[in-house]
Amino acid sequence: MQKSIEVEYWVVDRNGALTTPGALAEVSEYTEEEFVEPLFELKTPPCETYAELRTTFVDQLDEVLSRADELDKSLVPLGTPIGAESIERRTGERGRIQSRVLGANFEYARHCAGTHLHFEKRNVTDQLNALVGLDPALALLSSSPYFRGERIANGARAYLYRKKCYEHFPGHGQLWDYVHTVAEWERRLERRFEEFKAAAVEAGVDGDRVDDHFSPDDVVWTPVRLRDTMPTVEWRAPDATLPSQILRLAEEMDAVMEQLHQTNVSVEGSEGGVGSDGVTLPEFETVLDYTEQAMHVGLESGDVATYLERMGFGVQGYDPLTRRIDGRQCVSPSEARELRLRYGELLRSDVNDLLRN
Numbered sequence: 001m002q003k004s005i006e007v008e009y010w011v012v013d014r015n016g017a018l019t020t021p022g023a024l025a026e027v028s029e030y031t032e033e034e035f036v037e038p039l040f041e042l043k044t045p046p047c048e049t050y051a052e053l054r055t056t057f058v059d060q061l062d063e064v065l066s067r068a069d070e071l072d073k074s075l076v077p078l079g080t081p082i083g084a085e086s087i088e089r090r091t092g093e094r095g096r097i098q099s100r101v102l103g104a105n106f107e108y109a110r111h112c113a114g115t116h117l118h119f120e121k122r123n124v125t126d127q128l129n130a131l132v133g134l135d136p137a138l139a140l141l142s143s144s145p146y147f148r149g150e151r152i153a154n155g156a157r158a159y160l161y162r163k164k165c166y167e168h169f170p171g172h173g174q175l176w177d178y179v180h181t182v183a184e185w186e187r188r189l190e191r192r193f194e195e196f197k198a199a200a201v202e203a204g205v206d207g208d209r210v211d212d213h214f215s216p217d218d219v220v221w222t223p224v225r226l227r228d229t230m231p232t233v234e235w236r237a238p239d240a241t242l243p244s245q246i247l248r249l250a251e252e253m254d255a256v257m258e259q260l261h262q263t264n265v266s267v268e269g270s271e272g273g274v275g276s277d278g279v280t281l282p283e284f285e286t287v288l289d290y291t292e293q294a295m296h297v298g299l300e301s302g303d304v305a306t307y308l309e310r311m312g313f314g315v316q317g318y319d320p321l322t323r324r325i326d327g328r329q330c331v332s333p334s335e336a337r338e339l340r341l342r343y344g345e346l347l348r349s350d351v352n353d354l355l356r357n
């Protein structure tokens with residue numbers, strides 16, 4: 001089964017101040033600017049095996065970091081930029097329409113950097129449902145508890161997206177319930193597109209402009225997405241973080257996704273588990289409860305850690321950066337710059353370790 005990684009990293013200068021990617025976005029066809037100015041995205045091509053994915057991802061990052069050194073810039077593997085600086089959105093019609101629809105809440109999305117894992121479509125209903133059930137695994141990569149210098153949650157990025165940015169449009173940014181068929185998922189997408197278009201028109205946007213820049217395939221920002229253009233099932237719940245941690249999660253998630261092709265998937269009860277006799281997902285309300293704990297408490301929640309162990313993750317092998325950064329209620333601008341530089345150096349060290357191994 002083919003799989004790929006997308007990760008967004010903040011770009012800072014030698015002083016830790018946020019800056020634009022500039023020439024970093026031109027390193028290869030797999031590097032690009034994101035919708036806000038200090039955010040950079042790296043994508044791997046689809047890879048058939050985990051070993052290929054690992055090698056490709058690490059080599060790409062090494063190339064980008066070498067170019068960053070030449071430009072006196074660093075990439076920062078944190079889910080938010082921590083500090084309270086103003087972050088500008090790049091010009092673009094999609095962003096303008098989203099801003100009209102979401103209003104001031106769209107500001108929250110400018111402070112979020114995530115990791116996206118793509119899996120080739122196979123038995124799509126089971127894949128969608130498995131990713132819904134595994135949503136609490138976002139706790140494994142939690143990498144920042146801060147927004148604008150204030151502590152808001154163990155996983156600030158997930159909190160910002162789900163509780164703030166899409167507060168008034170929960171169907172567009174929050175986790176969806178399980179489905180019985182792919183057609184059911186696609187009907188949901190159609191309804192969300194119509195809702196978004198209606199809200200845009202009400203906000204003064206011409207309907208044809210919405211049709212020109214949005215479609216059911218790309219109108220939602222939910223943690224699980226079905227992508228026709230890739231074509232993949234995409235999991236968007238985790239934060240940006242160190243590549244070694246991303247690769248660990250990609251390997252363990254891939255093992256679960258591969259197992260879906262060889263076993264039965266059921267939804268029942270409140271525990272869930274992955275075993276030789278099948279994959280059992282807990283009822284949706286239980287998943288939501290685990291996700292709330294994952295966002296607010298992270299792996300310090302015994303219930304979340306135990307659940308993830310049952311679902312096939314080696315929880316003890318993860319070291320969420322939030323644990324290292326957390327411990328204060330407020331972070332000053334100078335402390336935010338220092339933290340960004342520190343974790344930019346840690347990213348470089350992490351890639352070097354991966355290259356040696």
